[in-house]
Amino acid sequence: MEIYDVVLIPLIIGIVELLKMYGMPRRLLPFISLLFGVVGGIIYIYPEDIKAGILVGLMMGLSASGLYAGGRTVIEKTE
Structure with a gap:
């Protein structure tokens, strides 16, 4: 996974x-x-390795939902 792939989050x-x-x-x-x-x-x-793609995809999906929930909490507390 390269730094440019993190942009998917x-x-x-x-x-x-x-x-x-x-x-x-x-x-x-x-x-x-x-x-x-x-x-x-x-x-x-990882189109060539399904297992690695699933693992990295889970990491990205969990990061995205965590960032969403964490950001929402910060915004709600400041309002």
Whole structure:
């Protein structure tokens, strides 16, 4: 995984935010984040190694959902 591949995490966050704006139930957003992470890991980062793609995708999806939840908490506390 290269430093340029980490850019997928904010991309996942942005897509999940768009889905939230269009009415996606909040309880599904972490699962969608994981799904996008795994798909990105398999297709973009490790297309030749499915296991590594799944592992990295899970890491990216969990990071994206954690960053989303953590950022939301900080924003709510400052308002």
